[in-house]
Amino acid sequence: MKNQKVDFTPVLLGSDFNAYGMARSLYEIYRRPVKAYAQTQLAPTRFTKIVDLELIPGFSEDPVWINTMKKLKQRYADHEEPVILIGCGDGYAELIAKHKAELEDVFVCPYIDYDLLKKLNDKENFYKMCDQYDLPYPKTKIISKAMYESGDDIEQPFGYPVALKPANSVEWLDIHFEGRKKAFIIKSEAEFKSVVAKSYDNGYTSDFILQDFIPGDDSNMRTLNVYVDRHHKVKLMCLGHPLLEDPAPAAIGNYVAIIPEFDQDIYNRVQTFLEEINFHGYANFDIKYDTRDNSYKLFEINLRTGRSSFFVTLNGHHLADWVVQDYVFDSLNDKPTLYANKDQSQYFLWLGVTPQIFEKYAKDNDSKRQAIQMISEGRYGDTFWYAKDKNIKRFALYKWMMHNYAKSFKRYFVEK
Incomplete structure (x- = not known):
C-alpha cells in the first residue's frame, strides 16, 4: 500500500514481538516512530528507534488501565487527525472492547463489541458458533470448576494423550503454579487429575476445554x-x-x-x-x-x-x-x-x-x-x-x- 499524505497517529498497547512487528510494518511505510504503552519492558522493544515506549505500572488490568486511558484521552484530545488504538495482546484487545464507548470519542477503536468478543474469546462458546457455521474443530468435552469441586471422578472420553486448555485465556494469564503451561498434552489419568486440581486450587474459575488430541508434528x-x-x-x-x-x-x-x-x-x-x-x-x-x-x-x-x-x-x-x-x-x-x-x-x-x-x-x-x-x-x-x-x-x-x-x-x- 502506498504512503499517502494524510496524517494519523497510531498508538500500540504492548511491548512484545507483536507490538514491534506492527510498529515495524508502519515504520517501513511512513518512516515515523510509533508510540506504545505497556506495563513492562519486553526484549523486542528494547534499544529501538522505531517504538517510543512508555511504561505504566499496573497497566495490564483495570482499574489502572481505564484510569490511565482517560488521562491519555486528554493528551490526544486536541489531535485533529485519527488516533488509532491497537491492542497487541489478548488482555489489551479485551480492555479496548470493554471500554470502547468511553474511548471512541478520541480514539479509533477497531474492535468488535464486548459481548461478541467475550463469546469468541471463550473457547466453549466459540465451538458452539463453529457448529452453527459448519467449521470443523476437535471433539471436545467441557470441564468445569463445579465438576472438580464435586469430588467425583471426571470422565475422560478420549483416551490418552488428550489436549487440555483453559477456555478463558485472559483469566489464565494470572494463574501461576509449578508446571503451568499455555496448554497441556496430557498423557495419563494421574497427570490429568493433577493439572485440573492445581489449576482450580490456584484460583482459576473458568472452564477447561478437553479435546481429542490430533496426532502429528x-x-x-x-x-x-x-x-x-x-x-x-x-x-x-x-x-x-x-x-x-x-x-x-x-x-x-x-x-x-x-x-x-x-x-x-x-x-x-x-x-x-x-x-x-x-x-x-x-x-x-x-x-x-x-x-x-x-x-x-x-x-x-x-x-x-x-x-x-x-x-x-x-x-x-x-x-x-x-x-x-x-x-x-x-x-x-x-x-x-x-x-x-x-x-x-x-x-x-x-x-x-x-x-x-x-x-x-x-x-x-x-x-x-x-x-x-x-x-x-x-x-x-x-x-x-x-x-x-x-x-x-x-x-x-x-x-x-x-x-x-x-x-x-x-x-x-x-x-x-
Whole structure:
C-alpha cells in the first residue's frame, strides 16, 4: 500500500514481538516512530528507534488501565487527525472492547463489541458458533470448576494423550503454579487429575476445554491472519504453515518458523463465518490438519494479531497498514478480498529462531526442504532484526535471545 499524505497517529498497547512487528510494518511505510504503552519492558522493544515506549505500572488490568486511558484521552484530545488504538495482546484487545464507548470519542477503536468478543474469546462458546457455521474443530468435552469441586471422578472420553486448555485465556494469564503451561498434552489419568486440581486450587474459575488430541508434528499446524473492514467485509486473508514451535512449557503453541501457504477452501469458510457474525478488525486463527479424516480443524480465534504475524508483512502485505487504509484513507471499500500467497515464487520464510535451530529441529518433509531452499536463496527474515533499526545493543540482545532459544530447544524439544 502506498504512503499517502494524510496524517494519523497510531498508538500500540504492548511491548512484545507483536507490538514491534506492527510498529515495524508502519515504520517501513511512513518512516515515523510509533508510540506504545505497556506495563513492562519486553526484549523486542528494547534499544529501538522505531517504538517510543512508555511504561505504566499496573497497566495490564483495570482499574489502572481505564484510569490511565482517560488521562491519555486528554493528551490526544486536541489531535485533529485519527488516533488509532491497537491492542497487541489478548488482555489489551479485551480492555479496548470493554471500554470502547468511553474511548471512541478520541480514539479509533477497531474492535468488535464486548459481548461478541467475550463469546469468541471463550473457547466453549466459540465451538458452539463453529457448529452453527459448519467449521470443523476437535471433539471436545467441557470441564468445569463445579465438576472438580464435586469430588467425583471426571470422565475422560478420549483416551490418552488428550489436549487440555483453559477456555478463558485472559483469566489464565494470572494463574501461576509449578508446571503451568499455555496448554497441556496430557498423557495419563494421574497427570490429568493433577493439572485440573492445581489449576482450580490456584484460583482459576473458568472452564477447561478437553479435546481429542490430533496426532502429528508442528508442520500439521496452520495459522490464518485476517483483516475485516469497518463495513464487516473481509479484505485480507493470509495463511501460514508453521514448521516448528517453541518447546518451552510457558511458550507452547508459539510458532518459530512459518512458510506461506494458499488454501482457498480455508479462506472461503472463514470469510463466510466472519462476515455473517458482523466481525470487524484483526483476527488470527490456529488450525491443525487431521490426517485421520483429511480435514482442517479450528482450535481457536485470537482477536488481535499474533507474535508471529509479522510473516504477513514479510510477504508483502503490511499488516498494520490495513487498519490505516480502512479508517484514515477509506481506501478498502471498493477493493476485493486479497487472498494471499498464490505465487510460491514470491514466498518468504519467517523465522523466530536461527536457521541453524530450524534446520536441526524441524520435521524432515517437503515443506522443510522448501524452506531450506528459501534460506539458501536469502528469502527469509524475522521480526526483531530490522535493517533500519540496527545497533550494537540490539545485536547483543538478538544474540542473547538466540542463545536462550538454543538452550531451550536442547532442554525441552521432544519429537512429535
